[in-house]
Amino acid sequence: MDIIANLALGFGVAVTVTNLLYCFLGVFLGTLIGVLPGIGPVATVAMLLPLTFSLDPATAMIMLAGIYYGAQYGGSTTAILVNIPGESSSVVTTLDGYQMARQGRAGPALGIAAIGSFIAGSFATLVVALFSPPLAEIALKFQPADYFSLMVFGLVGAVVLARGSLRKAIGMVVLGLILGLVGTDVNSGVMRFTFGIPALAEGISFVALAMGLFGVAEVIANLEQRGKNREVFTSRLGSVLPSRGDLKRSAWSIARGTGLGSVLGILPGGGALLASFAAYTIEKKVAKPPRDFGNGDIRGVAAPEAANNAGAQTSFIPMLTLGVPSNPTMALMIGALMIQGIQPGPQVLTQRPELFWGIVASMWIGNLFLLALNLPLIGLWVRLLAAPYRLLFPAILVFCCIGVFTINNNASDLFQLVVFSALGYLLIKLGCEPAPLILGLVLGPMMEEYLRRALLISLGDPTVLVTSPLSLAFLLAAAALLASIAVPLIRSKREEALKE
Amino acid sequence: MRWTASIFAALLALASAPSQAQAQEYPAKPIRIIVPFAPGGIVDTAARVVGQKLHERWGQQVVIENRPGGNGFIGVMATAKSPADGYTLMMAHTGEFSVNPAIFKDVPYELERDFIPITLINDAPMVFVVNSGVPYKSMQDLIAAAKAKPGTVAVSTPGTGSIQHLLLEWAGLATGAKFLHVPYKGGAPAITATAGGEVPAGSAAMGSAMPHITSGRVTVVAVTTGKRSAVNMSWPTLQESGVPGVESSIWAGLFAPKGVPQPIIDKLYGELTKILEMPDVKERFAAGGGVPGGMPPAAFKAHIVKEAAGLKEVVIKANVKAE
Numbered sequence: 001m002d003i004i005a006n007l008a009l010g011f012g013v014a015v016t017v018t019n020l021l022y023c024f025l026g027v028f029l030g031t032l033i034g035v036l037p038g039i040g041p042v043a044t045v046a047m048l049l050p051l052t053f054s055l056d057p058a059t060a061m062i063m064l065a066g067i068y069y070g071a072q073y074g075g076s077t078t079a080i081l082v083n084i085p086g087e088s089s090s091v092v093t094t095l096d097g098y099q100m101a102r103q104g105r106a107g108p109a110l111g112i113a114a115i116g117s118f119i120a121g122s123f124a125t126l127v128v129a130l131f132s133p134p135l136a137e138i139a140l141k142f143q144p145a146d147y148f149s150l151m152v153f154g155l156v157g158a159v160v161l162a163r164g165s166l167r168k169a170i171g172m173v174v175l176g177l178i179l180g181l182v183g184t185d186v187n188s189g190v191m192r193f194t195f196g197i198p199a200l201a202e203g204i205s206f207v208a209l210a211m212g213l214f215g216v217a218e219v220i221a222n223l224e225q226r227g228k229n230r231e232v233f234t235s236r237l238g239s240v241l242p243s244r245g246d247l248k249r250s251a252w253s254i255a256r257g258t259g260l261g262s263v264l265g266i267l268p269g270g271g272a273l274l275a276s277f278a279a280y281t282i283e284k285k286v287a288k289p290p291r292d293f294g295n296g297d298i299r300g301v302a303a304p305e306a307a308n309n310a311g312a313q314t315s316f317i318p319m320l321t322l323g324v325p326s327n328p329t330m331a332l333m334i335g336a337l338m339i340q341g342i343q344p345g346p347q348v349l350t351q352r353p354e355l356f357w358g359i360v361a362s363m364w365i366g367n368l369f370l371l372a373l374n375l376p377l378i379g380l381w382v383r384l385l386a387a388p389y390r391l392l393f394p395a396i397l398v399f400c401c402i403g404v405f406t407i408n409n410n411a412s413d414l415f416q417l418v419v420f421s422a423l424g425y426l427l428i429k430l431g432c433e434p435a436p437l438i439l440g441l442v443l444g445p446m447m448e449e450y451l452r453r454a455l456l457i458s459l460g461d462p463t464v465l466v467t468s469p470l471s472l473a474f475l476l477a478a479a480a481l482l483a484s485i486a487v488p489l490i491r492s493k494r495e496e497a498l499k500e
Numbered sequence: 501m502r503w504t505a506s507i508f509a510a511l512l513a514l515a516s517a518p519s520q521a522q523a524q525e526y527p528a529k530p531i532r533i534i535v536p537f538a539p540g541g542i543v544d545t546a547a548r549v550v551g552q553k554l555h556e557r558w559g560q561q562v563v564i565e566n567r568p569g570g571n572g573f574i575g576v577m578a579t580a581k582s583p584a585d586g587y588t589l590m591m592a593h594t595g596e597f598s599v600n601p602a603i604f605k606d607v608p609y610e611l612e613r614d615f616i617p618i619t620l621i622n623d624a625p626m627v628f629v630v631n632s633g634v635p636y637k638s639m640q641d642l643i644a645a646a647k648a649k650p651g652t653v654a655v656s657t658p659g660t661g662s663i664q665h666l667l668l669e670w671a672g673l674a675t676g677a678k679f680l681h682v683p684y685k686g687g688a689p690a691i692t693a694t695a696g697g698e699v700p701a702g703s704a705a706m707g708s709a710m711p712h713i714t715s716g717r718v719t720v721v722a723v724t725t726g727k728r729s730a731v732n733m734s735w736p737t738l739q740e741s742g743v744p745g746v747e748s749s750i751w752a753g754l755f756a757p758k759g760v761p762q763p764i765i766d767k768l769y770g771e772l773t774k775i776l777e778m779p780d781v782k783e784r785f786a787a788g789g790g791v792p793g794g795m796p797p798a799a800f801k802a803h804i805v806k807e808a809a810g811l812k813e814v815v816i817k818a819n820v821k822a823e
Binding site: 144187325328 | 538539540541544545548549552565566567568569570571573574577603606608651652654659660661680682683684685688689692695696697698699707710711712714715717783784787788821
């Protein structure tokens with residue numbers, strides 16, 4: 001078997017003292033920036049880019065890759081303990097993770113996140129090793145109509161994300177869609193709602209919005225409860241090992257999350273973020289009753305955490321096999337390779353097999369490191385967040401600001417952070433869950449772009465949406481999901497039906 | 501009057517003396533190169549390659565500061581507003597100085613008023629490519645198809661108002677063919693669409709098309725430079741393919757804010773010409789079909805002015821609107 005020889009080659013590269021060290025450095029840094037809210041892998045990879053010039057290309061990539069998937073592990077810790085997503089892909093983890101922490105089950109929540117992440121990361125790496133070239137082909141075959149219908153499905157799913165009222169959830173999705181209109185229209189190049197501000201030409205800063213709505217707003221809401229029990233659950237962590245029952249309940253959720261994440265990670269643009277949202281949505285529909293999503297159901301942590309790690313791993317497939325970046329971090333890694341004089345693309349696999357397989361092998365090693373960093377050593381990270389709240393909240397604000405600023409090195413992103421912090425606080429007061437808003441903001445512009453492109457290429461013929469089998473399948477799935485929300489509503493007319 | 505003149509002369513001497521001294525001790529602190537793009541692309545790579553070499557030769561840190569967004573306005577304006585002391589430079593490209601003035605009504609900066617071009621760093625060709633599965637095998641085939649059924653032959657570009665888009669319009673004007681322009685959000689998704697067969701053809705930077713050219717998913721039908729590319733001498737130029745007078749490339753060049761003392765510009769230019777001749781620098785640029793520049797500041801400026809005028813004409817004739 002080729003694969004054995006290839007993996008042997010890969011481990012030969014990855015298991016050297018230097019590469020093990022850089023792999024550890026990468027995942028350690030990744031976990032750290034994951035725990036710190038606001039600071040993401042994009043900024044970190046950009047800052048470390050000059051450092052990699054003097055390294056061997058494989059060593060450089062092993063470290064940079066480690067930062068990226070390591071951040072997915074760390075992000076859940078902050079989400080669970082402080083209700084602030086350490087990474088944008090751990091936004092959904094706040095929903096049930098934080099509720100678990102409130103019930104004194106922070107330990108098992110952190111444990112299941114780490115275990116789910118590890119299983120998903122290891123499995124997705126296997127997918128990368130076995131199926132990279134054929135999967136890359138499938139991603140290439142995705143047409144604009146297929147993407148559009150996938151997004152429709154995602155948007156309907158966004159409504160299911162809501163914890164409370166359906167009306168509020170729809171309102172949030174629509175608000176997200178409206179905010180998504182800001183920026184340059186891809187088709188005509190027209191600037192919409194930018195008010196002549198160049199910083200808005202690329203649209204509203206996603207990170208500023210996410211940090212404002214979830215991070216700063218949460219800090220404000222916490223500060224409001226003067227002297228009372230501040231909602232940070234770092235002291236009564238208990239055992240991080242989930243009970244046998246927890247594991248049993250979560251097993252299928254982890255499996256589904258892993259599968260979904262592996263698939264969505266391959267598609268450009270979606271990656272880990274979309275995967276975590278989709279996994280949560282599906283879990284809410286198919287998990288075995290009794291379901292208690294939104295109130296600390298362990299499966300609401302296990303599934304999205306598995307999905308975002310699987311997605312993070314398989315998002316390397318388009319980058320390594322096609323030279324196509326599926327997200328900004330991947331674009332940076334392509335840049336790192338180009339500076340090393342390596343043109344990313346299919347030829348990497350044939351001309352530099354040691355590089356490709358070295359990275360793949362390092363992913364398993366990296367995931368092992370991460371399991372160690374996040375289970376036995378979880379206390380280390382928790383201590384970061386265990387500082388007294390009067391010290392913690394300024395630190396969170398500072399890191400949010402640094403994180404938002406370093407994305408574009410632009411102060412106007414900080415003004416956006418201020419605006420969305422205020423909005424976030426208002427939404428907390430109104431009892432509106434901001435997660436559907438985020439999904440509307442992310443999916444809205446993409447839906448428009450793909451729909452208009454599909455129609456442009458088909459010369460205005462809308463039937464492309466149903467003649468493509470993939471597109472048709474997504475649309476039918478969206479209709480089914482919509483029906484599953486609508487039918488109980490019509491039947492009982494009680495909002496209880498939605499809360500699940 | 502005499503005393504005013506002598507004071508003036510004294511002031512002038514005062515003003516120029518430190519600048520001579522400045523040039524001798526320049527650089528005395530880290531240099532910052534602003535890149536109006538996110539890290540990773542051709543302009544960023546040019547800045548990092550050059551920055552690394554300047555650091556090696558001068559011993560001063562060279563910091564690359566990415567200021568992306570707003571069609572380059574943000575990074576360019578940040579540079580224009582920086583002190584003109586030679587410690588803030590900018591790596592910009594065709595878009596900021598040749599394309600933006602042609603397609604935007606209100607560009608907040610002007611080459612002449614705000615900047616000193618130092619030299620061209622990397623000059624990279626663009627290519628017209630077709631998906632390898634489509635019946636078009638040459639630029640002539642593509643043009644013939646677009647003429648036979650106007651507005652149906654889809655060609656991907658990295659966006660409305662990108663140089664690749666203007667190039668497509670220019671080729672249309674020169675041949676009378678009408679293509680269906682399909683804009684994407686950047687170079688990578690545009691070329692991927694051609695490689696995956698979503699659109700039959702594409703107008704792309706050679707560097708971003710390279711992975712798909714090597715894999716055989718797309719075929720180059722023409723290079724856009726005046727001469728054939730050393731990457732593959734069998735690819736014809738546009739001129740040789742029945743597209744008369746159309747010639748374009750994507751360059752990355754180094755700029756300083758207006759007012760940087762001439763001795764510092766000279767020192768930078770002198771150093772850069774040496775750096776651009778280094779074999780490893782050439783090799784890095786060559787991966788994307790790029791050729792190191794090195795033309796003197798005046799020639800570089802003339803090149804930009806001429807190119808901007810040509811593109812402006814294309815924009816007016818083809819009625820390209822980006823706002």
